[in-house]
Amino acid sequence: MNPYRRGILTVLCLVALGLMLFGGMQIGLEVAKHSLQRKQYEQAHAAAGNTSSPQSDGERPPRLAVGRCVFYAVPFVLGAGLLIKSAVIADRLAEEFDD
Numbered sequence: 001m002n003p004y005r006r007g008i009l010t011v012l013c014l015v016a017l018g019l020m021l022f023g024g025m026q027i028g029l030e031v032a033k034h035s036l037q038r039k040q041y042e043q044a045h046a047a048a049g050n051t052s053s054p055q056s057d058g059e060r061p062p063r064l065a066v067g068r069c070v071f072y073a074v075p076f077v078l079g080a081g082l083l084i085k086s087a088v089i090a091d092r093l094a095e096e097f098d099d
Contacts, residue, residue, distance in 0.1 A: 005094035009086055016083035023076030030068050037062040 041061050082089075 019079030
């Protein structure tokens with residue numbers, strides 16, 4: 001294997017895995033934040049002894065920030081695409097160094 005190709009492939013894979021790790025962690029943190037907010041909301045309403053529906057007093061349960069999840073899914077998808085195509089990109093870039 002060409003040493004240039006091996007080096008380029010290593011760097012591309014590390015960048016791709018870093019993007020995927022960043023995106024996955026951010027999505028996981030958003031889901032964890034939502035579940036904590038939901039749990040606090042339910043505990044507050046249980047402690048207050050509200051037997052009526054939560055929507056009747058004008059307060060709504062927290063909703064998942066779908067826009068942020070989609071925003072953080074972009075680096076994950078880009079990283080996955082880069083990881084899949086990294087061999088082809090490394091071959092193409094290594095040809096430039098061989099000449």
